[in-house]
Amino acid sequence: MADDTSNPSPSRNLQTFLAAEKTEADGKLSLFGRVAVDADRMQGKIPCFHEGMTLDDAVLITGLPREEAARRIQEMRGHDHPGRYAATRLAVGAGEGFLPGQAAPPALRPTETASPTAKVIQFPLPFGDATRAISNPLARCALFAAVNERQYFKEWVCLGEIQGVKIEVKGEQFNQDDHDTLMQLVKMARDKTFGEDITVPVNAVLHGLGRHSHKSQRQQLFREVERIVSSTVRFTPPGLPSYVGHLIEDASTPQDQATLPEHRRRLTYRLNHKFAPFFGEARYTLIDYGERLKLGRNPLVKWLHLWIVSNAEQYPHKVETIRDKCGSQIRELKHFRERLRKAFKVLKETGIITAWHIDTDDLVHIERMPSEAQQKHLARRAGKELRKATAPRAQESPASQTPPTSKPLKPETVEKFRALYPRLDPYACQADFDAWVYSKPIPRSYDAAFLGFAKKWAVGKG
Numbered sequence: 524m525a526d527d528t529s530n531p532s533p534s535r536n537l538q539t540f541l542a543a544e545k546t547e548a549d550g551k552l553s554l555f556g557r558v559a560v561d562a563d564r565m566q567g568k569i570p571c572f573h574e575g576m577t578l579d580d581a582v583l584i585t586g587l588p589r590e591e592a593a594r595r596i597q598e599m600r601g602h603d604h605p606g607r608y609a610a611t612r613l614a615v616g617a618g619e620g621f622l623p624g625q626a627a628p629p630a631l632r633p634t635e636t637a638s639p640t641a642k643v644i645q646f647p648l649p650f651g652d653a654t655r656a657i658s659n660p661l662a663r664c665a666l667f668a669a670v671n672e673r674q675y676f677k678e679w680v681c682l683g684e685i686q687g688v689k690i691e692v693k694g695e696q697f698n699q700d701d702h703d704t705l706m707q708l709v710k711m712a713r714d715k716t717f718g719e720d721i722t723v724p725v726n727a728v729l730h731g732l733g734r735h736s737h738k739s740q741r742q743q744l745f746r747e748v749e750r751i752v753s754s755t756v757r758f759t760p761p762g763l764p765s766y767v768g769h770l771i772e773d774a775s776t777p778q779d780q781a782t783l784p785e786h787r788r789r790l791t792y793r794l795n796h797k798f799a800p801f802f803g804e805a806r807y808t809l810i811d812y813g814e815r816l817k818l819g820r821n822p823l824v825k826w827l828h829l830w831i832v833s834n835a836e837q838y839p840h841k842v843e844t845i846r847d848k849c850g851s852q853i854r855e856l857k858h859f860r861e862r863l864r865k866a867f868k869v870l871k872e873t874g875i876i877t878a879w880h881i882d883t884d885d886l887v888h889i890e891r892m893p894s895e896a897q898q899k900h901l902a903r904r905a906g907k908e909l910r911k912a913t914a915p916r917a918q919e920s921p922a923s924q925t926p927p928t929s930k931p932l933k934p935e936t937v938e939k940f941r942a943l944y945p946r947l948d949p950y951a952c953q954a955d956f957d958a959w960v961y962s963k964p965i966p967r968s969y970d971a972a973f974l975g976f977a978k979k980w981a982v983g984k985g
Contacts, residue, residue, distance in 0.1 A: 665850025718796030
C-alpha cells in the first residue's frame with residue numbers, strides 16, 4: 524500500500540502555533556526544560572506537538588508516512604502521563620522523537636558554545652500537579668520572612684547573604700503567603716518561556732494554593748501579586764555590580780470578578796527572566812505542596828519547612844541564628860525559642876523531620892531523611908571528596924603512595940562509638956577517617972585511631 528502523503532494541509536491550530544513560534548524566535552529561556560526555539564531553528568525544524576494537532580499536521584511537519592506519524596502520535600498520547608505529550612518535541616527530517624523525561628537528540632542538546640538563546644533551565648519531567656519548585660537561595664534567607672504583619676522598608680534592608688551574595692529589599696516586606704503565591708505562579712508557567720506573558724484563570728490559581736474562590740481570597744491574591752511586582756529586590760555578588768529588579772515584571776488583574784464574564788476572569792503576569800539562574804541546576808528543590816498545606820498558616824513553621832527541605836544535610840544552628848535567618852520580629856530570644864519548639868513539634872507531627880532537640884549550648888539539632896535526589900547528591904559529593912583525598916600527589920611517584928588503610932571496624936568499636944555518640948553514624952565517621960588517615964603514617968591500631976579521630980569529628984554534630 525502506497526504512503527499517502529499528498530498535499531496535507533496544516534490545521535488552523537498548527538498555523539497559529541507556527542506563527543507564535545516565529546514571534547518567539549529570539550529564543551527566550553524555557554523554565555521547565557523545553558528546548559528553546561531560536562532563529563536558526565525556525566525553518567520548520569522543531570515544531571511542538573499539542574492537543575490540537577491533526578494527523579495532517581504531523582505528516583506535514585515531519586515528512587513521515589501517515590501510518591508512521593499516526594503510530595508515533597498514538598505512542599505519545601499513551602505515555603504514562605496522559606496530557607503531557609504537549610511538551611514533546613520532534614526532530615523533523617530525521618523522524619526521531621523524544622518524550623518528556625528522555626534525552627533530546629545530540630543535535631538539539633545545548634552545548635557550552637551554544638548561544639544563550641539555546642540554553643534551557645532543566646527541571647525533572649513530568650512535573651506533578653502537587654509539586655512546587657523553590658529556589659534554594661531565596662528560601663534560606665528572610666526575603667520571604669516568617670511574619671504575619673509586614674513592614675514597609677523605605678530604605679534598603681539586608682535580608683541575608685547566600686554564598687556571598689547579599690540580598691536586600693526595598694518596599695513592602697514579603698512573607699510566606701507571598702512565597703506560596705510565587706511558587707504557584709512559577710508552577711503555572713512551566714509550559715511557557717521565562718519572561719513570556721502568562722494568562723491563567725484566577726480561580727485556578729486560588730485552587731492551586733488550596734484557598735477558596737471567595738471575594739476576600741481573590742483580593743488577597745491580587746494584593747500578593749501587586750506586592751511581588753512593586754517591591755524591589757537587590758542582589759550584590761562579591762566584587763560584581765548589583766542587580767536591582769522585581770521577581771515579577773508586571774501583572775494585570777480583573778477589576779470586578781463578580782460581574783465579569785468567565786472568559787475575562789484572568790490573571791496575566793510575566794516572570795522576570797533575569798531570575799532564571801535562581802532555578803538553575805543544584806539551586807532548586809521540588810516540594811510536595813499537599814504536605815505543605817498540612818502545616819497550617821504559622822509563618823515560622825512554613826519558613827522552617829522550606830529551609831529544612833532545601834538542605835540535603837542538617838547542620839546545628841544557634842537559636843539566634845535561625846531567628847535572624849527567618850526575619851522574625853520577636854526580640855526576646857526566650858520567646859522565640861518557645862515559638863521554635865512549637866514549630867518543630869508541628870514539623871515532626873507532619874513527618875517533615877524525624878527528631879530535633881536544643882542542646883545546652885543553644886544549638887538546634889534536626890534529623891531528617893533526605894529525599895532520593897538529595898541522597899544521590901550527597902553520594903556524588905562524598906565520592907568526589909574521597910577521590911580528591913586519595914588522589915596521588917603530583918610530586919610523588921605512584922610507587923611511593925601508601926595504599927588505603929580502610930579496615931572493617933570491630934563490633935566492640937562500633938558499640939563503643941554508638942554509646943558515646945548515639946545520634947551519629949559510625950560508618951560516616953569511618954569514611955572521613957579513612958580519607959584523613961590516608962596521608963598519615965599507618966596507625967598501629969586502626970580501631971583506637973578511629974575512636975581518637977571520632978572525638979574531634981563528633982564536635983558540633985550532636
